[in-house]
Structure formats: structure tokens, C-alpha cells
Amino acid sequence: MGSYETEHPSENGSDLIAAAKHIVAALGTNKVLSKDEKAILVELRTLLNTMAAIVDVPETVEPSESVTDEASEIQLSLNTVSEKIMIRVSDESMIWDLGPEDTSDYLKAVEESRLLTEKLEDLCLDKDTEEVELLRKAHDVLQIAMERLEHEFEHIMVQNAQPFEPECLSFRSNEGDALVGSPISMDNDSIGESFHRDSVGKTLEDFILDLVHPDVIPDLKHIANLMFSSGYERECSQAYVNARRNALNRCLFILEVELLSIEDVLKMEWGSLDSQIKRWVWAIKKYVRVYLASEKRLSDDIFGDFSPVNSFCFIDASKGSVMQLLSFGDAVAVSSRQPEKLFRIIDMYEVLVEIHPDINSMYSNEAGDSVRSECYEVLRRLGDSVKATFLEFKNAIATNASTNPFTGGGVHHLTRYVMNYIRLLTDYKDTLNQILEDAEREESLSPSADSISSTDDWNQGESSPMASHFQSITSTLLRNLDEKSKLYKDPALQHFFLMNNIYYIAQKVKHSELRDIFGNEWIKRHNGKFQQQAMNYERATWSSILSLLKDDGLQNSGSNSNTKNVLKERLRSFYVAFEEVYKNQTGWLIKDPQLQEDLRISTSLKVIQAYRTFVGRHTNEISDKYIRYTADDLGNFILDLFSGSQKSLNNTHRK
Incomplete structure (x- = not known):
């Protein structure tokens, strides 16, 4: 690296030093600058930056007799281009922020630098002359230009990234149930009834978002084409990957997808895990169908003319985030097999089945093999988990033991x-x-x-x-x-x-x-x-109770007096037995109103008919004072049965 002679060098360096000292002194005493003063200082700063940059320009090789006329012309052009490039490179301001005119001038200078380098490469074939040294200088200039383009490219990508607003995306759903899943034990009265299916939706609207403002896509494509044609495709691709990888990670953050290890998932309580699964099912569909699809289009728009690199850029930028999402599915698949998890695991399985073709399509080449393979494996493991959990559910039923009656x-x-x-x-x-x-x-x-x-x-x-x-x-x-x-x-x-x-x-x-x-x-x-x-x-x-109301054995009871005593004893025993049934079975419960009514009616028909027949047949042998209840009384008592609230007929005897 050497010095670069300015076109109009100062004839008296002491004048420049004196002027500089004067400016420093003035700045030391003047605390407030006017608008004009600020403007002249900005202009001075730009000139100083330019001069500093010129000093760092690759040393100019003066034309010599050994250099051909063509090489001499290239050298002069290279010096001019180099100066233009270094002036811009030395400025801390981003070129694309300065305006279209500055941008166009810089791109033209870089393109000319590339063409001059190619001419020198052709000129230096099978030669070992001073043209080779000139070629080295040209490569140095081109490399500096490319490094700046790489930074500009990433800066444009970052500064013009469009905000991702998932709440603005809608899903079509044929499901109407909103569901919650909660930890349930086999002894909980609400068991099974607290599960409903999430209305996660089955079909996502076709959404392709502009992840980077459309106005800058032509500039990005222009930079990419220039860098690729100059042999700097790796640097351009890496700039893209750096910018978009960070954007994709921010997208997961916006979707509230947490980075959880398998250990985190295995330690998580069901309530928290249930919420994480529901969030994951909701997020992965939007992420793949909307964000990744949009990311793929962005990559196509910028690198569409360079297919292998295009795929690499998209896959390298997105692979980490997709693997992060899939790792959560894998962790859930290998976790314990509680029956309450089955619904959520099927939700995960279904959404992976739905997006699996999208994954296969977007990661179709060799570079995407690992993503496709992992998606398939997670899907398979979730399916295995469904089968195992289903089996565990049946085993839980078979082994559910009770020590006390319900x-x-x-x-x-x-x-x-x-x-x-x-x-x-x-x-x-x-x-x-x-x-x-x-x-x-x-x-x-x-x-x-x-x-x-x-x-x-x-x-x-x-x-x-x-x-x-x-x-x-x-x-x-x-x-x-x-x-x-x-x-x-x-x-x-x-x-x-x-x-x-x-x-x-x-x-x-x-x-x-x-x-x-x-x-x-x-x-x-x-x-x-x-x-x-x-x-x-x-x-x-009722069989043994109603047998008391039959006439079996009365024929052999002897005298009329004995018959009356037997009848009275049987009637008394019936009342005692009926009251005992009433006391017990009012505490028994039939919750279904139809079953409750049917069993009460069936019981009434049998009991009241037998009682009415017995009392009617022996009305002459049994005095009214021994009749505690009428048939209607018994009918009303039977209506109290199976209500789940135990009652007693004590002190309810008819006077």
C-alpha cells in the first residue's frame, strides 16, 4: 500500500497547518455553532475522510515501458475507479442512505472495476510481467468494493425488513368448539368433560408477505448479481443468511414460541405443557405456511437467477428455526403417556401432516435433507406416541381400582x-x-x-x-x-x-x-x-317385600283370629320393610331424569298394585287402625326414591 498523489497538492503545507490550528482554536472558544459554521465543518469532515481514504488506496503503478498500451489504459481507468470507490468506502454513511444518484455512481464504479479486473485476467494469461502486479492491485480494489457491498446488502435487508404481525393473519375453521385441556384424574367428577378440540382451523388462507419492502428488491437483486458475477457469491449469501436468520428468530419470538430443551419439556407440569402445545400448533402452521413461504419467495426474488445458491440461502437462513420448532414436537413425542395428552399429541400430529408437503417442497434438494428427514421422524414419533398413549388409556381403565363402593x-x-x-x-x-x-x-x-x-x-x-x-x-x-x-x-x-x-x-x-x-x-x-x-x-x-302381600299360607292359619293376626303381622312387616327401602333408596341416585322416572313408574306399578290388592282383599279382616299408608301415600313416597338425598318415614304415620 502506498500514498496517492492528489491532483492539486498544497504548495505550502505550513498554510494548511496554520489554518487547522486556527480552526481548533476557534472551536475551543466558540461553544455554539451557527448553521453556516456547522455546514462548513461537515464539508471539511467529508474532505478529510476522502483524503484519508485516498491514502489507503492500493499503490498506483506508474506506466512503464514493459506495460502494454492496453494495460496502460486499463491502469489509468483503474486509478480513476479506485478513487471513486475509496471515497465512498471511506465515508461512514451507508451509500444506499444517501440517495439514488450516489448509489448509481457507486454501482457503476464497482461494475467498471469488475470489468477492468476481467480484462487484466485475460491479459495476464501465460504472462509473468508487470500486468500481473496490476492485476493484484485490481483484485484489491474489487475486494474492497465487494466488502462494502456486502455490508450495504445486509444493511438494506435489515433496515427495510417489514414487521411481522401474526394477529393480522386469519385461519378458516370448520370447527366450532373452543377447547381447553386440563390435568384430570380418574376420580374427578368432571373427568373427560373438560376436553374439547381446539378450533385451530384446518385451512390457512394463502398469505405471502413482503418480508422486505418491495422498493428495495431491485437494489438487492442488482447487488447480488454484481457480487455473484464478481465471484463473491459466498459473501453475498452469508450477508443474506445473517440478516434473515435473525429475522426468522425474531418471528419465533413474536409468535411466542419458547426455546425449550427435551429436559425442559419432560420437567414441565401438564398445565404449562398444554399451553405450550396449543401455542406450538397455532404457531408452526403460520410460521411454515406464511412466514417460510414468504421467506422462500424473498430468496427467489433476490437470487432467482442463481438456483443452487438460492436454495442454500433459504435453507441456511431458516433451518435453525425449523429445527427448533421440530425439537419441541420431538420432546412431546417422547414424554410420558398420560391419557390427557392424547388430544394435544393428535393436534400436533395433524398439523405436521398438513405442513409436511410444504416442508418437503421448500427443502426439496440435498441441502434440505436433514430438515425433511427430521420432520418425517418427528411425525412418525408423534404417531407412535398416539398409539402408545391410546394403549395406556385402555390400561388405565383396566387397572383403575376402588377400595370403597361409589x-x-x-x-x-x-x-x-x-x-x-x-x-x-x-x-x-x-x-x-x-x-x-x-x-x-x-x-x-x-x-x-x-x-x-x-x-x-x-x-x-x-x-x-x-x-x-x-x-x-x-x-x-x-x-x-x-x-x-x-x-x-x-x-x-x-x-x-x-x-x-x-x-x-x-x-x-x-x-x-x-x-x-x-x-x-x-x-x-x-x-x-x-x-x-x-x-x-x-x-x-321388592320380591321378598311383595311376598308379604300374598295369601300364601293363610289357608292353614287356623281360626279367623289367627288369620287376622297373620295379616296384621304381614302388613306390619311390609311397612317396616318399605320404610327401610325408603330410608336407603332415597339416598341412591339416578341422575338421568328419564331413567329415574321409568324406574319409579315401574316400581309404583308393582308395589301399589300388590298393596292395593292385598288391602282390598282383606278389608274385613284388617281394621283401619292398622293401615299406616294409603296406596296414594306409597305412590308419593316412591316418587322420593333415587334422588340422592336420604330421607326417613319416621313419624310420618297416618293418624
């Missing part, structure tokens, strides 16, 4: 949980069938291996993997309920409990999307099962 013999929490759980899973019918397609071949999930129903159950309703597994789950549930019924000491309450729960199961199937899956024959069969339990309950409760 109060009141009503619908058990487990029954509500299971039936509401599988009803909500029907929203994911297509996805579940896809995931479980090969599950029927696995022994651990084979419905025929653990079904307590007849084999005909598997031939009813919809024929699909999900239908088979749902019926297997209800069979497992019925077995568990049968075991729970044995905790009751009262046989009538055992049947009452089973009646309540089987009725709930059958009604949940009948009046929901489960009907098509289970089929009408299954519903009829289980209606018959709950009706059988109702009959068993009535027999266990």
Missing part, C-alpha cells in the same frame, strides 16, 4: 371420563384410523383378546381400527364396573349401580357421533343389558 350407586366418574373421552376422539376419526391402521395386527391392541362382549360386537357398526378399539375400551370399562359393583354389600345396589352405568354408556353412544361407530345392534344389546339390571334390582329389592 356413593349412591350413580354413574361412576370413570364411566363419565371414558365415554366423554372416546366421544371427543371421534373428532379425530380420520387421523386415528390412519395412525391405528396397523394396530389390529398388534397382539396388545387386539380387540378380540380382551372383549367381554360376544364376537358379534365386532361385526356391528363401522368397520375401522378406531371402531374396534373403541368397542374394546367399552368392554374393558364394563369389566371394571362389574368389579366395582361387587364392593356393595346390598345385591340390589349392585344391580342398581350397573343399571345406572350401562344406561349412561348406551345413551352416550346413542346420542352422539359414537352411534355410527358402534352401530344400532350394539345399542340394542346394551339397552337390553341395562334393562336386565333394572329387573334384577327390582327383584332384589
